[in-house]
Amino acid sequence: LEKTETAVRALLSDMQDLTGSWAQKAGIKLVLSCPEDIGTALLDERRIKQVFINLIRNAIASTPDGGTITLAAEKQKNLLTLSVSDTGRGIAAEDQERLFKPFEKITKTPGATPSSGAGLGLALVSNIVKMHNGSVRLESRETKGTTVSFTLPLSPAKKTTAGKGAPHGKKT
Template structure:
């Protein structure tokens, strides 16, 4: 219940343009490991393996630490919920010339192409035999997308029904204005996820 209340409050603040980011330089590896510890018991109960891969150069990031940890926990939790026993979840971070890309890939039930269009809207969930029994608010992926946009980035999702899902969150390197303030969009327009090209 507390998680639902916090998610609703965060989404309300985002839509009203009143949720501020508190950006700082922090250890992404440490935050990713903390997120994995948070979902470890859930993964063990479901018989799902968790794997972490932080590429060279991607271990430090400038962002809102709480928001990034929430993004990772949300994606990991979703992956665990929809991955059958014996499957695995892979959390990766890579760095290229455009910024940092975080990804969570699972070997779960997957999502059909028509249902992908609805994801990322508040309270929207996929309907189906494999997902109907799973608890959820429909806010998690909407918050992931909103936090990505607030950081000046984007979130994309790829999925194959029956094979698994990969969500990628791309965060650009900090853009700093003349006054030293990070240039970020204050509001995050809530739109569906777009598939990766």
């Protein structure tokens, strides 16, 4: 991994810019939910962008025209939680566990469009997050949508010099 201090809000904004046209073509709204003052995190930006691309592609594939996908971030103590939520058709409980295994795809979901992928996206997501010493969580209810969140440990806050990085913590 090539970890660098990365501005979290800018990362999510970049992902919104990069994938917004994909969502727009599918008639889906892509929104950002992230505090302005969320600060920075030590991570491999290129790899985390791969995670987001996989999660956003999956969300677009399962969200109907008129739906919404939300990219979100929040800090809690020494953890950063990033997530992609959709208002799509959801995933059956019996299918959720196997989705993170290589070559697994869900094909029987009602209204699903056949995936052209190899079934490696969520396995890749899981591996990248584990390389960051993090964890992945999937929450889904059929017909209600899905949220895939991943939590990364934050390095201890470092003193930043003027103009470098964003402030840590919440403003009061």
